[in-house]
Amino acid sequence: MxxxxxxxxxxxxxxxxxxxxxxxxxxxxxxxxxxxxxxxxxxxxxxxxxxxxxxxxxxxxxxxxxxxxxxxxxxxxxxxxxxxxxxxxxxxxxxxxxxxxxxxxxxxxxxxxxxxxxxxxxxxxxxxxxxxxxxDINDIQNAHNLCMVALNARMQHEANYSDEELAKRNLKRLDIDPKRVEMGWVMDFAAQGLRNIIMGLGGKRDGFMMSSKFAITVSSELMAILAVATDLKDLRERISNMIVAYDKYGNYVTAGDLEVDGAMAAFMRNxxxxxxxxxxxxxxxxxxxxxxxxxxxxxxxxxxxxxxxxxxxxxxxxxxxxxxxxxxxxxxxxxxxxxxxxxxxxxxxxxxxxxxxxxxxxxxxxxxxxxxxxxxxxxxxxxxxxxxxxxxxxxxxxxxxxxxxxxxxxxxxxxxxxxxxxxxxxxxxxxxxxxxxxxxxxxxxxxxxxxxxxxKEPVDFKYLYPLDMPLRQRVDIIAREVYGADGVDWTPDAEAKAKAFEADPKFNDFQTMMVKSHLSLSHDPTLKGVPKNWRLPIRDVLVYGGAKFICPMAGGISMMPGTGSDPGFRRIDVDVNTGKVSGLF
Amino acid sequence: MxxxxxxxxxxxxxxxxxxxxxxxxxxxxxxxxxxxxxxxxxxxxxxxxxxxxxxxxxxxxxxxxxxxxxxxxxxxxxxxxxxxxxxxxxxxxxxxxxxxxxxxxxxxxxxxxxxxxxxxxxxxxxxxxxxxxxxDINDIQNAHNLCMVALNARMQHEANYSDEELAKRNLKRLDIDPKRVEMGWVMDFAAQGLRNIIMGLGGKRDGFMMSSKFAITVSSELMAILAVATDLKDLRERISNMIVAYDKYGNYVTAGDLEVDGAMAAFMRNxxxxxxxxxxxxxxxxxxxxxxxxxxxxxxxxxxxxxxxxxxxxxxxxxxxxxxxxxxxxxxxxxxxxxxxxxxxxxxxxxxxxxxxxxxxxxxxxxxxxxxxxxxxxxxxxxxxxxxxxxxxxxxxxxxxxxxxxxxxxxxxxxxxxxxxxxxxxxxxxxxxxxxxxxxxxxxxxxxxxxxxxxKEPVDFKYLYPLDMPLRQRVDIIAREVYGADGVDWTPDAEAKAKAFEADPKFNDFQTMMVKSHLSLSHDPTLKGVPKNWRLPIRDVLVYGGAKFICPMAGGISMMPGTGSDPGFRRIDVDVNTGKVSGLF
Structure with missing residues (x-):
């Protein structure tokens, strides 16, 4: 040893x-x-x-x-x-x-x-x-980015073609709202330079121009899905339901709507x-x-x-x-x-x-x-x-x-x-x-x-809340019972979203996925020990249609970390005679 | 059958x-x-x-x-x-x-x-x-994009830190010219929307803002290198010499200069x-x-x-x-x-x-x-x-x-x-x-x-030109003997580049990699049969330092194809019981 x-x-x-x-x-x-x-x-x-x-x-x-x-x-x-x-x-x-x-x-x-x-x-x-x-991560990355290729190319072709031209290809206009594209691209490195991009510069055939973003691949909804899927059938269904954008009338546009869900599942098959x-x-x-x-x-x-x-x-x-x-x-x-x-x-x-x-x-x-x-x-x-x-x-x-x-x-x-x-x-x-x-x-x-x-001891397992409890009540229980908060404060926008989710039976079986700092029991990472006399602020609520998660946001999250000034890759190398890699830590 | x-x-x-x-x-x-x-x-x-x-x-x-x-x-x-x-x-x-x-x-x-x-x-x-x-393509994509992460993060840190701060991390200022970044990112799909991007939007920690581009992964210099490398040692050396940018004084900046070549080779080891x-x-x-x-x-x-x-x-x-x-x-x-x-x-x-x-x-x-x-x-x-x-x-x-x-x-x-x-x-x-x-x-x-x-017949193999023939003369022979041109016309810029390559012994063992339409013997894809009375125009000369290729450009090339309005992914799916993929063609 x-x-x-x-x-x-x-x-x-x-x-x-x-x-x-x-x-x-x-x-x-x-x-x-x-x-x-x-x-x-x-x-x-x-x-x-x-x-x-x-x-x-x-x-x-x-x-x-x-x-x-x-x-x-x-x-x-x-x-x-x-x-x-x-x-x-x-x-x-x-x-x-x-x-x-x-x-x-x-x-x-x-x-x-x-x-x-x-x-x-x-x-x-x-x-x-x-x-x-x-x-696996490569498969997820390919499936995820193929969906983005399908999305942006579809927006380009809908901008360039008439309804008649689209119909020839058996396509119905999806009318995606370019200001409400939810999904971004993924890459499995800490590429802070790709956090915020403008894409689609150039001519009519160079894609649809829009702001976009890259997240780290492991933050992909596909990774979230892989962790909770029970089998390939479940995985396939969840992929279809992934929400990629909203149309101009406020309706969800899914991977299934882009007809790319089967190919995504093909990339994920292993x-x-x-x-x-x-x-x-x-x-x-x-x-x-x-x-x-x-x-x-x-x-x-x-x-x-x-x-x-x-x-x-x-x-x-x-x-x-x-x-x-x-x-x-x-x-x-x-x-x-x-x-x-x-x-x-x-x-x-x-x-x-x-x-x-x-x-x-x-x-x-x-x-x-x-x-x-x-x-x-x-x-x-x-x-x-x-x-x-x-x-x-x-x-x-x-x-x-x-x-x-x-x-x-x-x-x-x-x-x-x-x-x-x-x-x-x-x-x-x-x-x-x-x-x-x-x-x-x-x-x-x-x-x-x-x-x-x-x-050897018996387990008397019980959930903290039943799944049919309304969203805001669930968050309140988690905040009080688990975090030790005195209650929850919702911004008006967040509360409006929460109410909409509570009212729509589509979300009945969605799980509550809290987003909060892990460096404190509270939402404030500087508060150590067991913070007292505080309330949990919820600023936004995200939804993942394929994973079936509703995420109340008690803090910001970065989906794309940054590469520091002395990154580990400087010390990684490969022995050219044996193929052995050194410097991983 | x-x-x-x-x-x-x-x-x-x-x-x-x-x-x-x-x-x-x-x-x-x-x-x-x-x-x-x-x-x-x-x-x-x-x-x-x-x-x-x-x-x-x-x-x-x-x-x-x-x-x-x-x-x-x-x-x-x-x-x-x-x-x-x-x-x-x-x-x-x-x-x-x-x-x-x-x-x-x-x-x-x-x-x-x-x-x-x-x-x-x-x-x-x-x-x-x-x-x-x-x-293999995933490995190439990861190695290539890690190099770009290293490049853009280095530009960010050099912009944010003093020489003293850099020296603490054992870094020397590379002074990369943001207008002369040669390398782009890669993705192995036809993602026309990523052909031209602006990246690094946001604050000081969100990367270095610059124009950038995505090419299809198989066009990566790493793929070019893999095709000609004789073994892992050769591959490792070629990766180090890949030219990613020029500094503000016109010198090459390589993957080796970014200290990312070892990690890239680690991703390529298989x-x-x-x-x-x-x-x-x-x-x-x-x-x-x-x-x-x-x-x-x-x-x-x-x-x-x-x-x-x-x-x-x-x-x-x-x-x-x-x-x-x-x-x-x-x-x-x-x-x-x-x-x-x-x-x-x-x-x-x-x-x-x-x-x-x-x-x-x-x-x-x-x-x-x-x-x-x-x-x-x-x-x-x-x-x-x-x-x-x-x-x-x-x-x-x-x-x-x-x-x-x-x-x-x-x-x-x-x-x-x-x-x-x-x-x-x-x-x-x-x-x-x-x-x-x-x-x-x-x-x-x-x-x-x-x-x-x-x-069964003997082969009396002979090259069209010796490797010590000057670049412009090589191109002339290829144009006349192989394409049937009457000669070659260089733009002043291209000729200046060619002269510089000819004069620099660093490029003595670089191969000539012609870039020309494949839809005609000439550079004009509309000319069929055996075109007569034409001259080959060379508009630019690219160089790949790791692959050791000099590419005289007799035409434009797209390094990122576009996804059409009726793409094949629409018909691809997976059988959720067997994992078998259908619809590939």
């Missing part, structure tokens, strides 16, 4: 990849048939329809969700903890696996790096995982099969979908969980952002769509984040960490536990059993860790320290044991 | 794909080892380094290039003939294979359709072939391995690279030919456009870079195209074909053979043996075919009728026999 203090993640991955398993070995290890494993270079896909069909009568395994307290801007290691827990359960001899989101090329090439975990809780093959896997990756300790991890945590569920797919729960006795999955966003969507949206109730939620905390909530100075990416975070400070830790307890209480409201995991840092002191454990246990929770980053599965045994113990 | 008069190509493919070969079957059929065949879903890749290493001492097979007379705008079936020839040689019991270009999503989703051949000379798996294969497809009669066809025929070689890769010539006794490849462009580049560029001299060039002609050259009315895509083309007309055919004989004479200048192939149409008469054969044979050439579209390999036996016969 390499020491992650000395070695970079890509070096640890390279070492582990010297003993990769062949598809045949995976077939035997997981009890799959040849037809269920689709080799794709170094990373096979799993044929989910075939596996589900064979295992349909097998009882589901235990279902463990991993979430986190409100993080610092550096993140507190949910993916690393998920992988560490899988390794720890593996060390205990369990049949364990999980499903994680796939990373986006934007962060991977920029300053955040890939999302393969870290240290000895790392996913391999790391290069394939980090650079597009078996092509995306329904999860890809099989594994930890450096050879524990299986499905990788499937990677949607945003604001306008989408921020979790790997329902398909991935369905397959994983059939294949594994313990199936681990992760929610994006902190528990007020990630867990809340897991609880009230993903579970409602999948019917799969979790046994345990692991709430990841770090001494660093607790100190921040206790009043520590701001943690700023790229700047040295203040010394409050590297020296023992019991008062900051104690005060900061308020945030942890708030999230723990929320998990308990769902009926799912929480297990707090302290993701260990070298600078944590024994006294600080003991204090957190004491506070959690006094509040009726389980708490485990985990050192998976440094020691892999051997470092995660305490966590694994606590999770197995918690899995 | 399905009758292509009654069944669409995708239906013929679907029928043939009921008996697809497994990777293991291909391994045994082609005598490969397990390690040399990399399964990728339905279409395995071949590990070219491993195969070349094992077969390095095996003599090369016979090398057959397929080109065409000046076509109508509908195309005269080079890919179909290439596949038919492979099937015909297979029916004669030969160990035969080939290498073809991969198609682009632009034409596939638009009006031209995929490039899988047609009828019973068709490539499978057709869906995978048509929709991105094993991801593209060096050709993908194994096959005809509906189970004859192997490598698919590798798909560069433009104007600013690039318009042919599948050198890597593909190197592997194919080792694996097969007869290896067939195709050149894009007509012989004045495609064959000329095969002859003077691809062969010079690869050292692989062809034995035979098959010159594809149709009675339709011959009639057009003989003075028939214009052939316009999407309009009914005039009756001159569907009824016997000996005079038009006879006159039109001038164009055919001109191309045949050019092939003979290289020392390669020509074989004329009449690609059969149902409306051709016996008398018309006999006339063409008589004219070709009187000029000392071989001529074969081929009916592969309708009958597969059984319809291509006459062609296969003629090719095998021609392969």
């Amino acid at each position: 390499l020491d992650p203090v000395e070695f970079k993640d890509w070096q640890i991955a390279e070492e582990a990849e010297k003993s990769m398993l062949s598809p045949e070995q995976w077939r035997d290890k997981l009890g799959l048939t040849n037809e269920e494993l689709i080799p794709y270079g170094k990373t096979p896909k799993l044929d989910f329809i075939k596996i589900m069909d064979r295992l349909k009568d097998r009882p589901n395994g235990k279902f463990i969700e991993v979430t986190a307290i409100t993080p610092t801007p550096l993140g507190e290691g949910k993916s690393t903890t998920s992988l560490g827990l899988i390794e720890g359960l593996g060390k205990r001899g369990m049949n364990v696996g999980g499903c994680l989101r796939q990373p986006s090329g934007g962060p991977t090439m920029n300053v955040k790096g890939t999302a393969a975990g870290g240290g000895n809780a790392l996913l391999i093959p790391m290069t394939e995982f980090s650079l597009g896997l078996t092509g 995306t329904i099969n999860p890809t099989l990756c594994y930890t450096v300790e050879h524990q299986p991890v499905l990788v499937h979908a990677g949607p945003f945590a604001n306008i989408a569920i921020g979790q790997s797919s329902i398909i991935g969980d369905r397959v994983g729960l059939k294949m594994f006795d313990y199936h681990v999955t992760e929610s994006g952002f902190a528990a007020d966003i990630g867990f809340e969507k897991f609880w009230n949206v993903k579970t409602r769509l999948s019917g799969l109730e979790a046994n345990v939620s692991v709430l990841v905390a770090t001494i660093r984040a607790l100190k921040m909530h206790g009043g520590g100075p701001a943690v700023v990416p790229g700047r040295p960490i203040p010394e409050e975070y590297t020296k023992q400070n019991m008062a900051l830790v104690e005060k900061g536990c308020e945030n942890l307890l708030h999230h723990m209480k929320n998990i308990k409201k769902s009926g799912i059993n929480p297990v707090v995991c302290i993701n260990s840092f070298a600078t944590d002191t024994k006294e600080e860790i003991a204090l957190v454990k004491k506070i959690v246990e006094e509040a009726g929770g389980r708490c485990a320290l985990s050192e998976h980053w440094k020691y892999g599965g051997d470092g995660a045994l305490e966590l694994a044991d606590a999770v197995m113990d918690a899995c | 399905l009758d292509p008069v009654e069944f669409k190509d995708w239906q013929i493919a679907e029928e043939a794909e009921k008996s697809m070969l497994s990777p293991e079957q291909w391994r045994d059929k082609l005598g490969l080892t397990n390690e040399e065949l990399i399964p990728y879903g339905k279409t395995p890749k071949l590990d070219f380094i491993k195969i070349m290493d094992r077969l390095k001492d095996r003599p090369n097979g016979k090398f057959i290039e397929v080109t065409a007379i000046t076509p109508t705008p509908l195309g005269e079936g080079k890919s179909t003939t290439s596949l038919g020839l492979i099937e015909g040689l297979g029916k004669r019991g030969m160990n035969v294979g080939g290498c073809l270009r991969q198609p682009s999503g632009g034409p596939t989703m638009n009006v031209k359709g995929t490039a899988a051949g047609g009828g019973n000379a068709l490539l499978i798996p057709m869906t995978e072939f048509s929709l991105g294969l094993t991801g 593209t060096i391995n050709p993908t194994l497809c096959y005809t509906v009669e189970h004859q192997p066809v490598l698919v590798h690279a798909g560069p433009f025929a104007n600013i690039a070689i318009g042919q599948s890769s050198i890597i593909g030919d190197r592997v194919g010539l080792k694996m097969f006794d007869y290896h067939v490849t195709e050149s894009g456009f007509a012989a004045d462009i495609g064959f000329e580049k095969f002859w003077n560029v691809k062969t010079r870079l690869s050292g692989l001299e062809a034995n035979v060039s098959v010159l594809v002609a149709t009675i339709r195209a011959l009639k057009m050259h003989g003075g028939g009315p214009a052939v316009v895509p999407g309009r009914p074909i005039p009756e001159e083309y569907t009824k016997q007309n000996m005079a038009l055919v006879e006159k039109g053979c001038e164009n055919l004989l001109h191309h045949m004479k050019n092939i003979k200048k290289s020392g390669i043996n020509p074989v004329v192939c009449i690609n059969s149409f149902a409306t051709d008469t016996k008398e018309e075919i006999a006339l063409v054969k008589k004219i070709v044979e009187e000029a000392g050439g071989r001529c074969a009728l081929s009916e592969h579209w309708k009958y597969g390999g059984d319809g291509a036996l006459e062609l296969a026999d003629a090719v095998m016969d021609a392969c």
Whole structure:
């Protein structure tokens, strides 16, 4: 085992990849048939329809969700903890696996790096995982951009041709309002220069001139759809219903109206099969979908969980952002769509984040960490536990059993860790320290044991709200019960939209997808701990017709991150003799 | 065998794909080892380094290039003939294979359709072939666009930061001239609305504002490089040297200067391995690279030919456009870079195209074909053979043996075919009728026999010009000897550029890549037959620093086609129960 203090993640991955398993070995290890494993270079896909069909009568395994307290801007290691827990359960001899989101090329090439975990809780093959896997993001990008090609070309041809000319091609005028084109283009990099563009400059045959935008591919509605679709039929239907624009009379124009939905689905045909990756300790991890945590569920797919729960006795999955966003969507949206109730939620905390909530100075990416975070400070830790307890209480409201995991840092002191454990246990929770980053599965045994113990407890699962509750009431409950707000303030525009959605039966089965900062329980990222005496402002409401999401906006979101001045791509290279990639992080 | 008069190509493919070969079957059929065949879903890749290493001492097979007379705008079936020839040689019991270009999503989703051949000379798996294969085009697109992200972000940061701030990040100011950014973005669809854009609108952090453009991905310099690179090392070096812009002092700025070349190569690492497809009669066809025929070689890769010539006794490849462009580049560029001299060039002609050259009315895509083309007309055919004989004479200048192939149409008469054969044979050439579209390999036996016969003849290969000949003199020879021009007229700007290239030793080993209409031997697409008394105008000279191409421009080129008013994507769909795609053509 390499020491992650000395070695970079890509070096640890390279070492582990010297003993990769062949598809045949995976077939035997997981009890799959040849037809269920689709080799794709170094990373096979799993044929989910075939596996589900064979295992349909097998009882589901235990279902463990991993979430986190409100993080610092550096993140507190949910993916690393998920992988560490899988390794720890593996060390205990369990049949364990999980499903994680796939990373986006934007962060991977920029300053955040890939999302393969870290240290000895790392996913391999790391290069394939980090650079597009078996092509799902590319497939989404192609399907999405083909829709935009269809949209803009249609606007051009409608501008240039008479109704008679259109009729010859069996086309009816859609009369798209150029000021109400909702959809933009996608590219899976942090391309801030494409956030706002003017397109269609030139002559009559150079497209329709309009303002447009690029978002990062993983924010595409198609990615949101992939994460919640139950099968290819569901995916196909949702694609048809994607709203791309409004016509001049205010009606929706969909991908189906553009007659491009079938071709989009053709590009997406392979995306329904999860890809099989594994930890450096050879524990299986499905990788499937990677949607945003604001306008989408921020979790790997329902398909991935369905397959994983059939294949594994313990199936681990992760929610994006902190528990007020990630867990809340897991609880009230993903579970409602999948019917799969979790046994345990692991709430990841770090001494660093607790100190921040206790009043520590701001943690700023790229700047040295203040010394409050590297020296023992019991008062900051104690005060900061308020945030942890708030999230723990929320998990308990769902009926799912929480297990707090302290993701260990070298600078944590024994006294600080003991204090957190004491506070959690006094509040009726389980708490485990985990050192998976440094020691892999051997470092995660305490966590694994606590999770197995918690899995023995019954779950009295209940939703926070019924789906037939009107939209504004749902938002009010989420704001009060989950975020701790005193209520919700709607702008007149947002309220008018909400009323229209409430009145239109088309939206009866649409899910509520809250958009809010993950850096605070409130909408204001500077408010740490458990903010009091505040109201949640809703400024706008977005709708995704294919994903069937209604997104109340308690803050702005950037759908296209920016590439920084010292991006990670500067350090990435390939060995021209072996094809091996170095510098991923 | 399905009758292509009654069944669409995708239906013929679907029928043939009921008996697809497994990777293991291909391994045994082609005598490969397990390690040399990399399964990728339905279409395995071949590990070219491993195969070349094992077969390095095996003599090369016979090398057959397929080109065409000046076509109508509908195309005269080079890919179909290439596949038919492979099937015909297979029916004669030969160990035969080939290498073809991969198609682009632009034409596939638009009006031209995929490039899988047609009828019973068709490539499978057709869906995978048509929709991105094993991801090469996606890899190129990602690598290319990452370079543009790096470029625009660098311009933003240089505008926002002082030299001192840049130095903290170990960056030296590149001072890119925003008016001299050479590179644009790429997308593999016919997205005319992205031909001309303004990007970087917004604030200081929303990129650098500039005019920009999107080209279709297959026109990327990276695709041009993939087609001529000999291995990953060569590919890596060429990427570094790609010219993305000029600085404010007129110096080149390269991908290497942006420090993004390593990450680009990482995205391209898998593209060096050709993908194994096959005809509906189970004859192997490598698919590798798909560069433009104007600013690039318009042919599948050198890597593909190197592997194919080792694996097969007869290896067939195709050149894009007509012989004045495609064959000329095969002859003077691809062969010079690869050292692989062809034995035979098959010159594809149709009675339709011959009639057009003989003075028939214009052939316009999407309009009914005039009756001159569907009824016997000996005079038009006879006159039109001038164009055919001109191309045949050019092939003979290289020392390669020509074989004329009449690609059969149902409306051709016996008398018309006999006339063409008589004219070709009187000029000392071989001529074969081929009916592969309708009958597969059984319809291509006459062609296969003629090719095998021609392969027995010696080849006295010679280039048209030596590489140390100055640029303008090279262009003059190509214009006079290949096109039949009386000379070349340079605009003052173009001539100044040419002089600068001639004077700079950096360009000594750059290849000449002519850009000219393929619809005429001249630069004027309306001039059919063999135009007389004309001079070739060169308006500009482009340079590709990584591909090492100098492109004299005898005409405009569109790097981004447009999506028409009745595009093919309207008819494409997927079966949600089986995942099978219908409607590709």
